[in-house]
Amino acid sequence: MIEVRGLRKAFGQARVLDGVDLRVGQGESLCVIGQSGTGKSVLLKCILGLIQPDEGVILSQGQPLEPYRFMRRFGMLFQGAALFDSLSVWQNVAFRLRQRMSDRAARAIALEKLARVGLDRNVADLMPAELSGGMAKRVGLARAIADDPAVIFFDEPTTGLDPIRARAIDGLIRGIVTETGATAVTITHDMASVRAIGDRVALLQGGRIVHDGPVASMDQAPALAHFLA
Amino acid sequence: MNPLRAIGRPALRVTRGIGAVTLFAVRGLAGLRPFPWWAILAQLLQIGWLSLPVVGLTALFTGAALALQIHSGGERFQASDVVPAIVAIGMVRELGPVLGGLMVAARVASSIAAEIGTMRVTEQIDALVTLSTDPIRWLVTPRLWAAVLSLPVLVAVGDVIGIMGGWLIGTTSLGFNSVTYIANSWAYLEGWDVMSGLIKGAVFGLIVALSGCWCGMRSGRGAAGVGRATTSAVVAAAVGILAANFALTGLFFR
Ligand SMILES: Nc1ncnc2c1ncn2[C@@H]1O[C@H](COP(=O)(O)OP(=O)(O)OP(=O)(O)O)[C@@H](O)[C@H]1O
Ligand SMILES: [Mg+2]
Numbered sequence: 418m419i420e421v422r423g424l425r426k427a428f429g430q431a432r433v434l435d436g437v438d439l440r441v442g443q444g445e446s447l448c449v450i451g452q453s454g455t456g457k458s459v460l461l462k463c464i465l466g467l468i469q470p471d472e473g474v475i476l477s478q479g480q481p482l483e484p485y486r487f488m489r490r491f492g493m494l495f496q497g498a499a500l501f502d503s504l505s506v507w508q509n510v511a512f513r514l515r516q517r518m519s520d521r522a523a524r525a526i527a528l529e530k531l532a533r534v535g536l537d538r539n540v541a542d543l544m545p546a547e548l549s550g551g552m553a554k555r556v557g558l559a560r561a562i563a564d565d566p567a568v569i570f571f572d573e574p575t576t577g578l579d580p581i582r583a584r585a586i587d588g589l590i591r592g593i594v595t596e597t598g599a600t601a602v603t604i605t606h607d608m609a610s611v612r613a614i615g616d617r618v619a620l621l622q623g624g625r626i627v628h629d630g631p632v633a634s635m636d637q638a639p640a641l642a643h644f645l646a
Numbered sequence: 647m648n649p650l651r652a653i654g655r656p657a658l659r660v661t662r663g664i665g666a667v668t669l670f671a672v673r674g675l676a677g678l679r680p681f682p683w684w685a686i687l688a689q690l691l692q693i694g695w696l697s698l699p700v701v702g703l704t705a706l707f708t709g710a711a712l713a714l715q716i717h718s719g720g721e722r723f724q725a726s727d728v729v730p731a732i733v734a735i736g737m738v739r740e741l742g743p744v745l746g747g748l749m750v751a752a753r754v755a756s757s758i759a760a761e762i763g764t765m766r767v768t769e770q771i772d773a774l775v776t777l778s779t780d781p782i783r784w785l786v787t788p789r790l791w792a793a794v795l796s797l798p799v800l801v802a803v804g805d806v807i808g809i810m811g812g813w814l815i816g817t818t819s820l821g822f823n824s825v826t827y828i829a830n831s832w833a834y835l836e837g838w839d840v841m842s843g844l845i846k847g848a849v850f851g852l853i854v855a856l857s858g859c860w861c862g863m864r865s866g867r868g869a870a871g872v873g874r875a876t877t878s879a880v881v882a883a884a885v886g887i888l889a890a891n892f893a894l895t896g897l898f899f900r
Contacts, residue, residue, distance in 0.1 A: 467772045501765075
């Protein structure tokens with residue numbers, strides 16, 4: 418379980434997060450929505466320890482989260498994919514696997530993960546600069562899930578994909594959560610994705626979580642009316 | 647305004663900055679386990695091997711110009727036959743390391759800062775952390791060691807080419823006998839002259855790679871941020887080299 422309490426973060430004068438409280442249970446799939454620029458990506462990076470918050474605590478199973486100790490169990494898809502552009506596609510996907518197994522074994526797993534995001538094996542030896550935006554995103558997704566993490570963060574997994582591909586990725590994320598019991602936090606602008614992958618949905622607005630409830634009853638939530646329209 | 651505060655605040659900031667850079671350098675140099683063979687070899691190629699043409703050409707022209715200057719200057723007190731000795735000593739002690747270091751600063755500090763800065767702004771550094779990899783160990787360590795190891799070699803090559811540049815001018819237009827020129831270059835050169843230059847080279851290598859890595863890691867956002875990081879890296883490396891050269895010369899030859 419991951420818990421965020423009283424998280425605050427300002428960049429200069431701009432207060433981006435202003436007291437965020439959030440919990441994600443073990444094996445739960447939480448979707449975070451909110452307008453562009455409200456600080457959703459900043460929130461994920463604070464949880465991962467990539468940005469130092471001004472105030473607030475982040476707990477994992479009740480313990481303060483120390484990035485380097487917990488990172489092994491985490492996977493993260495960055496909004497901009499953040500592929501290493503000096504490494505080929507399969508080397509990106511297998512990055513963590515190669516630290517503890519042979520290249521041959523790591524490559525086999527990488528190819529399998531690439532297939533799961535709908536990329537075939539002749540993409541594996543391309544360099545990231547040769548990919549389209551949507552392809553890069555899917556490689557980033559494959560890298561995030563490559564080592565079967567227990568907690569996975571997805572920053573807009575379906576943005577930039579065609580609707581058919583987007584639904585397939587939704588299915589993949591839902592599948593990972595149900596099959597492996599992983600905890601997932603997904604940032605998205607796509608309400609269809611929320612319906613497909615989320616157990617709960619939280620709305621970030623004005624630096625706070627202003628709505629937090631089950632996906633099943635989100636149609637009745639007045640705070641979300643604007644997003645569902 | 648309290649004058650103490652006006653002095654104290656910048657002083658504190660400078661001290662803190664020096665401390666942070668030192669810590670960064672120590673962490674960078676210490677990240678050798680497991681030993682990053684491939685990464686260091688790749689960087690040796692980038693930093694050392696590919697700098698050879700620039701350093702060689704710089705040394706050639708510098709040695710040649712030095713010979714001309716010393717010849718015309720030396721004539722004023724009938725001492726123009728010191729050309730070979732002074733060119734050799736000047737090259738190995740001072741101009742080889744300093745100009746070599748500056749050329750490498752222009753070529754390497756900028757490219758390191760641009761590469762690491764781009765990785766910073768495209769979140770690749772963050773991605774490394776989420777994949778349980780220490781960015782300092784992965785990116786900084788190989789670059790620091792490759793620069794520290796390759797600069798002395800570049801300086802040595804530059805020394806030889808610089809002396810050859812002097813010899814070329816000396817024998818073709820200053821009327822020196824080829825054999826005497828080389829003999830005189832050798833005769834007055836001491837081991838420590840060469841050694842001190844190589845040590846300077848290693849220190850300058852550290853300064854170059856450190857400036858590039860530090861500025862790249864702290865790059866601001868966007869293309870403009872990377873541009874500023876690159877500029878700062880080159881300026882810091884160049885100024886650092888000249889300041890360190892003064893300090894080391896004082897230390898070695900007082
Ligand atoms: N490193 C940073 N330095 C300064 N400001 C930042 C930084 N990172 C984010 N911001 C600011 O924080 C705010 C929130 O950014 P964030 O990327 O979290 O938005 P978002 O909710 O993810 O938006 P989107 O849906 O468009 O991705 C923005 O105004 C942005 O300018
Ligand atoms: Mg975002």
